[in-house]
Amino acid sequence: MVVSIILGVFAMGVSTMGMKCTNCGGNDKVKKARIAIVGGVIFLLGGLCALVGASWYGNQIVKDFYNPFTPVNTKYEFGAAIFVAWAGASLTILGGALLSCSCPRRSPGYGGQYAKRTKAPSSASNKEYV
Numbered sequence: 001m002v003v004s005i006i007l008g009v010f011a012m013g014v015s016t017m018g019m020k021c022t023n024c025g026g027n028d029k030v031k032k033a034r035i036a037i038v039g040g041v042i043f044l045l046g047g048l049c050a051l052v053g054a055s056w057y058g059n060q061i062v063k064d065f066y067n068p069f070t071p072v073n074t075k076y077e078f079g080a081a082i083f084v085a086w087a088g089a090s091l092t093i094l095g096g097a098l099l100s101c102s103c104p105r106r107s108p109g110y111g112g113q114y115a116k117r118t119k120a121p122s123s124a125s126n127k128e129y130v
Contacts (some may be wrong), residue, residue, distance in 0.1 A: 001055040001085075007046030008092065015099060016040030036102050040067030047089050054085035 018036030025054050046077040060077045 001050060002045045004049035004089075004092075006055060007042055007049060011042035011046055011096070013038050014042055018065035033102060037100050040096045040099030040102070043092055043099060045096075047092030047094075047096055050085065050092060054082060054089055058082050058086075 015021060015036060018027070018032050018034075018039050020032060025032055038093075058078065061078060061082070065075050065077065066068050
């Protein structure tokens with residue numbers, strides 16, 4: 001969970017730099033979109049870390065609850081905190097996925113280069129204006 005918090009704070013910083021309304025990282029839209037995608041991936045990693053931590057603790061609760069050798073006064077049940085952790089991890093993963101999908105797509109006819117320039121047909125005289 002601590003790793004998830006650290007990754008979340010780092011992802012907020014990276015995602016803030018990738019926002020269109022900030023000047024950090026230049027004014028290039030493609031560069032900013034890539035920075036936002038990196039922030040989304042870091043959010044995904046942080047959400048997965050939170051989900052692993054919450055699920056690991058939930059598994060420990062279930063194992064201790066059904067263990068006949070665990071004393072009755074040390075058995076835990078699922079509380080609101082574990083459900084909040086699962087919901088928070090799910091929302092973080094969803095937010096990271098949405099932020100990662102924010103890449104602007106190229107148009108299908110765009111090849112990254114300019115079209116070849118063709119010469120205009122030359123007229124016999126330059127005074128043929130209409």
